[in-house]
Amino acid sequence: MKIYVDADACPVKDIVISEGTNADIPVILVTSFSHFSNAEQPSGVETIYVDAGADAADYRIMKLAARGDIIVTQDYGLASLGLAKGCIVLHHKGFIYTNENIDQLLQTRYFSAMARKSGKRTKGPKPFTTEDRDQFRELFKKAISS
Template identity: 90%
Template sequence: MKIYVDADACPVKDIIISEAVSVEIPVILVTSFSHFSNAEQPPGVETIYVDSGADAADYRIMKLAESDDMIVTQDYGLASLGLAKGCLVLHHKGFTYTNENIDQLLQTRYLSAMARKSGKRTKGPKPFTQEDREQFRQLFKKAISRST
């Protein structure tokens, strides 16, 4: 198992890295060149840089991920592709994408986009909280413990 992180705006990279490294699961952070960093990562963590174009990180993750790998993303489109490939897909707010909930999430995203296109305002995501971090940590620990 490998863990692929859609890392550009992922607020839980530190949790993913610390928990995965402790059980020796490889972590691949996929991020755009616009987020380049010289920061040294611990052994077992690799950073792959991609162009800043729309969906470049998503395409790279889908090229690399295999069945039974884990993907952490807030992108519903990438989540849908990951599920179709047999990956476990987690959201940083602490829920698992499933074949049962992905259609509703995609539909909501589509309807919001159509509303914005017609000039209406839609609500953005709620602020990320410490409770969200802890919920993700618990979900992530449970998910990696099943694979080790």
């Protein structure tokens, strides 16, 4: 098992790194070159840099991930691809993507995009809270222990 993080805008990287390395599970952060950092990562954590193009991190994660790996992302498209590949896919707000909920999530995203395209304003995501962090940590611990 490996853990892949769509890391450009992931607010729970610290939790993934801490819990993943404590469990001796390799953590791979996939991020664009525009987020390059010289910061040293703990043992067991690898950073892979990709071009800043749309979906470059998603494509790299899907190229590397295998059945049973964990993917952390807020991108519904990547989540859908990960599920199809047999991965465990988690959202940073503390819910797991499933074959039962992914269609509804993708449909909501589509309708929001169409509304924005036609000039309507849509609500953005709710602020990320301490409760979201705690919920993610509990879900993540369960995912890596199963």
